[in-house]
Amino acid sequence: MNTPRGKGLSFARRIYAPRTLGVSMGFFTVAVSLYQVNAPLWLWPLVLFNAIAWPHLAYQLAKRSAYPYKAEWRNLLTDSLSGGFWVGAMGFSMLPSVTVLAMMAMHNIAAGGTRLMLQGFVAQAAGAAISILALSPVINLDNNAIQIYACLPVLVVYPIFIGWMSHQLALKLWEHRNILSELSRTDSLTGLINHGSWKDLLEAEFVKSQEQQHHCTIALIDIDHFKSINDTHGHIMGDTVLKNMSEALSENLRDTDLAGRYGGDEFCIILPNTSAGQASEILERLRLRVKENTDALLPDLNVSLSIGIAPYQPHITDSAMWLNEADKALYIAKTSGRNQVVSIEDHSPERLRLSVQN
Numbered sequence: 001m002n003t004p005r006g007k008g009l010s011f012a013r014r015i016y017a018p019r020t021l022g023v024s025m026g027f028f029t030v031a032v033s034l035y036q037v038n039a040p041l042w043l044w045p046l047v048l049f050n051a052i053a054w055p056h057l058a059y060q061l062a063k064r065s066a067y068p069y070k071a072e073w074r075n076l077l078t079d080s081l082s083g084g085f086w087v088g089a090m091g092f093s094m095l096p097s098v099t100v101l102a103m104m105a106m107h108n109i110a111a112g113g114t115r116l117m118l119q120g121f122v123a124q125a126a127g128a129a130i131s132i133l134a135l136s137p138v139i140n141l142d143n144n145a146i147q148i149y150a151c152l153p154v155l156v157v158y159p160i161f162i163g164w165m166s167h168q169l170a171l172k173l174w175e176h177r178n179i180l181s182e183l184s185r186t187d188s189l190t191g192l193i194n195h196g197s198w199k200d201l202l203e204a205e206f207v208k209s210q211e212q213q214h215h216c217t218i219a220l221i222d223i224d225h226f227k228s229i230n231d232t233h234g235h236i237m238g239d240t241v242l243k244n245m246s247e248a249l250s251e252n253l254r255d256t257d258l259a260g261r262y263g264g265d266e267f268c269i270i271l272p273n274t275s276a277g278q279a280s281e282i283l284e285r286l287r288l289r290v291k292e293n294t295d296a297l298l299p300d301l302n303v304s305l306s307i308g309i310a311p312y313q314p315h316i317t318d319s320a321m322w323l324n325e326a327d328k329a330l331y332i333a334k335t336s337g338r339n340q341v342v343s344i345e346d347h348s349p350e351r352l353r354l355s356v357q358n
Contacts, residue, residue: 008068012059014169015072015111019079020055021161022103025154027051029099032150033090037140043089050082076111080104080120084127091140092128099151103158110162187261189239190246198260198268199319205258205270206319209312217279218322219269219309220330224338226265233301241303245290252286268326276311276345283307283341291339304339306330311345 030047058075065071083104087097101124108120131137185197193201202218209216223229223245230238245267249259258270271279287305308330316322325344333342 005066005068008065008070008072009063011111012062012068012072012075014165015076016055016059018107018110018162018165019058019075022107022154022158023051023055023079025158026100026103029096029147029150029154030086030090032146033093033096036093036144036147037089037091037138039089040135043135047086050086054082073112073116076108076116077119077123080108080123081127081130084124084129085131086127087124088128088131088137089135091137093143093147094141095143095151096147099154103154106159106162110166190242190261192246192249192267193258193260195260195263195268198258198262198270199323201258201260202268202270202323203319205272206312206316206322213314215273215275215278215311217271217274217276217309217311218326219271219279219283219307220262220323220326221267221269221283222306222330222334223265224304224306224334229301229303237301241301244293244303248286248290248293252289253282257282276309276343279309279311280341280343283309287339287341306333306338307341308333309341309343311343 027047027050034043034047058072058078062068062072062075083100087100090096104120104124105117109117185193187194205216205218208214223241226238226241229241242261242265246259246261249267249269253259253269254271256272257274258272260268262268269283271282274282287307291302291304293303308326308328310322310325310329312322313325316325329342329344332344333340336342
């Protein structure tokens with residue numbers, strides 16, 4: 001449906017129902033006025049065709065066209081041309097004429113904006129001119145009670161229907177906007193929050209922690225020897241490992257925890273209202289869950305995690321520094337044997353310097 005033809009077909013389908021309702025209800029407005037001016041008999045089959053057959057024919061013309069959007073645009077201008085013709089055929093009776101022209105203007109601007117509305121006015125003028133040349137109608141601007149009653153259904157029901165259609169379209173656009181917004185925040189492979197969005201959440205959590213001085217811990221996770229997994233088993237299996245990691249995060253973290261893909265084989269987590277000790281317990285369970293899990297296709301493939309965690313502390317001045325603390329803890333986990341959870345709280349600056357030097 002993202003192709004030009006698909007969009008054109010969608011446009012034609014959207015116009016189909018309003019046109020069907022509009023011409024069928026407009027039939028009574030036009031028919032009463034034609035009867036009042038003693039219109040020629042040959043006009044009656046034409047007005048019946050316009051009310052009954054034309055909506056379905058117009059849809060088929062657009063549907064079968066190589067360019068449905070252009071075909072439907074022509075159909076809309078044909079609607080306007082016929083509307084102008086019926087205005088002339090009714091002798092330009094004031095209320096029926098205004099009703100027909102206003103409803104068509106509403107339809108055109110809802111379907112194609114100002115451009116279609118202006119083109120529709122030109123087509124209506126052309127239709128009125130054709131009716132004058134073909135019928136030489138007697139101009140009768142007066143209205144009687146029957147004509148007024150015949151206009152009421154169109155004046156009441158059709159605007160409500162157009163309003164309802166516009167509301168449904170607005171709801172769909174809102175839904176699509178939310179979907180696009182979600183996609184812009186999500187990593188396409190794992191379905192987790194992407195790097196940029198996670199860092200935005202980290203910044204917000206840092207501000208909250210700084211202002212309220214409550215516990216919050218972040219973690220960086222690295223899949224051990226992931227390059228070897230790709231080199232040995234191929235990138236498809238590597239992608240499978242990343243997806244399995246995403247599932248493990250979803251199953252083992254709490255609803256309040258915010259997991260994201262930091263990049264490559266690294267993942268990141270914000271654990272709100274969580275001390276370093278609590279975070280260590282949660283992430284240790286995650287590490288064991290991943291370690292014990294085996295893939296049915298490759299039972300000999302063992303995946304392990306190195307995890308570095310850093311609680312918020314008053315000396316941390318910004319979110320980048322906080323993230324750097326977690327990165328230091330991850331570095332220690334990787335350089336001291338991997339497959340473990342390391343908290344930066346458990347390492348003095350002197351031990352950290354020795355670990356970095358080694």
